[in-house]
Amino acid sequence: MRIDLHAHSTASDGTDTPAELVRNAAAAGLDVVALTDHDTTRGYADAIDALPAGLTLVTGAELSCRLDGVSMHMLAYLFDPEEPELLAERELVRDDRTPRAQGMIARLRELGVPITWAQVARIAGDGSVGRPHIASALVELGVVPTVNDAFTEQWLSDGGRAFVEKHETDPFEAIRLIKGAGGVAVFAHPAAAKRGRTVPESAIAELAAAGLDGIEVDHMDHEPETRARLRGLAAELGLLSTGSSDYHGSRKTCLLGEFTTDPEVYGEITRRATGAFPVPGAGGNQGV
Ligand code: AMP
Ligand code: FE
Ligand code: FE
Ligand code: ZN
Numbered sequence: 001m002r003i004d005l006h007a008h009s010t011a012s013d014g015t016d017t018p019a020e021l022v023r024n025a026a027a028a029g030l031d032v033v034a035l036t037d038h039d040t041t042r043g044y045a046d047a048i049d050a051l052p053a054g055l056t057l058v059t060g061a062e063l064s065c066r067l068d069g070v071s072m073h074m075l076a077y078l079f080d081p082e083e084p085e086l087l088a089e090r091e092l093v094r095d096d097r098t099p100r101a102q103g104m105i106a107r108l109r110e111l112g113v114p115i116t117w118a119q120v121a122r123i124a125g126d127g128s129v130g131r132p133h134i135a136s137a138l139v140e141l142g143v144v145p146t147v148n149d150a151f152t153e154q155w156l157s158d159g160g161r162a163f164v165e166k167h168e169t170d171p172f173e174a175i176r177l178i179k180g181a182g183g184v185a186v187f188a189h190p191a192a193a194k195r196g197r198t199v200p201e202s203a204i205a206e207l208a209a210a211g212l213d214g215i216e217v218d219h220m221d222h223e224p225e226t227r228a229r230l231r232g233l234a235a236e237l238g239l240l241s242t243g244s245s246d247y248h249g250s251r252k253t254c255l256l257g258e259f260t261t262d263p264e265v266y267g268e269i270t271r272r273a274t275g276a277f278p279v280p281g282a283g284g285n286q287g288v
Contacts, residue, residue: 062188
């Protein structure tokens with residue numbers, strides 16, 4: 001069983017449509033893929049509609065959180081997408097992304113970059129707009145060679161010259177909301193230091209005590225030593241250890257299935273969830 005529990009589509013900052021994502025997941029030999037767009041569930045219907053036979057979809061989302069001024073991401077799996085409290089919080093974060101992106105565009109224009117909201121809106125389409133879309137615009141404009149190169153102090157990294165904060169949820173509140181919607185909460189790439197500041201291990205222990213289910217250990221932004229340390233920490237705290245690609249299509253270099261989750265851990269996630277069931281592929285709409 002090959003299980004990848006973290007992937008993005010055009011519903012947020014990935015480049016595959018939800019339908020392309022599930023087809024690509026099957027082509028990559030995955031048995032299970034989770035759709036975890038930033039702060040939105042709007043890709044679910046199209047992913048389910050196109051789900052190839054033999055592939056199971058885990059519905060999820062990656063919630064933008066902030067603890068003591070440090071941004072962090074919380075993966076939520078198999079929650080009820082209609083549950084009103086979590087839905088309201090998701091919409092609050094997602095809706096704040098638009099004025100925030102416009103704020104970053106204004107900063108960039110002050111820095112002499114001829115970027116426009118129309119350009120970024122075209123790139124983001126109907127996905128929840130984020131820094132990777134602005135980064136793609138900077139690539140189009142020839143300001144930086146790649147999306148990754150836009151994530152520096154000079155441009156869009158946390159605290160960078162053109163960075164603007166968005167509303168982000170307190171992670172203890174996120175855990176409460178995810179659990180309240182029958183979901184399972186996994187702290188995404190908790191030690192991805194190259195993305196900016198990370199929370200201390202003491203905070204992971206406090207989140208565990210508050211009901212966190214697991215941490216994403218095997219991830220491209222964690223060095224092998226970091227993974228070993230996190231795996232030990234998870235065992236110590238009684239947390240599940242997951243692994244996933246955090247696939248973003250062509251906007252990032254990692255491939256579907258590059259990191260995977262142990263089938264036993266996946267089984268435990270599905271047993272804990274009460275908000276939704278994994279969706280087995282029926283081999284539906286396979287059009288292009
Ligand atoms: P936002 O949610 O708009 O603040 O953007 C966060 C997203 O930007 C993350 O989900 C990643 O897709 C991407 N990102 C963050 N840091 C980096 C980085 N250092 N290099 C490349 N992409 C990054
Ligand atoms: Fe992303
Ligand atoms: Fe993330
Ligand atoms: Zn992600």
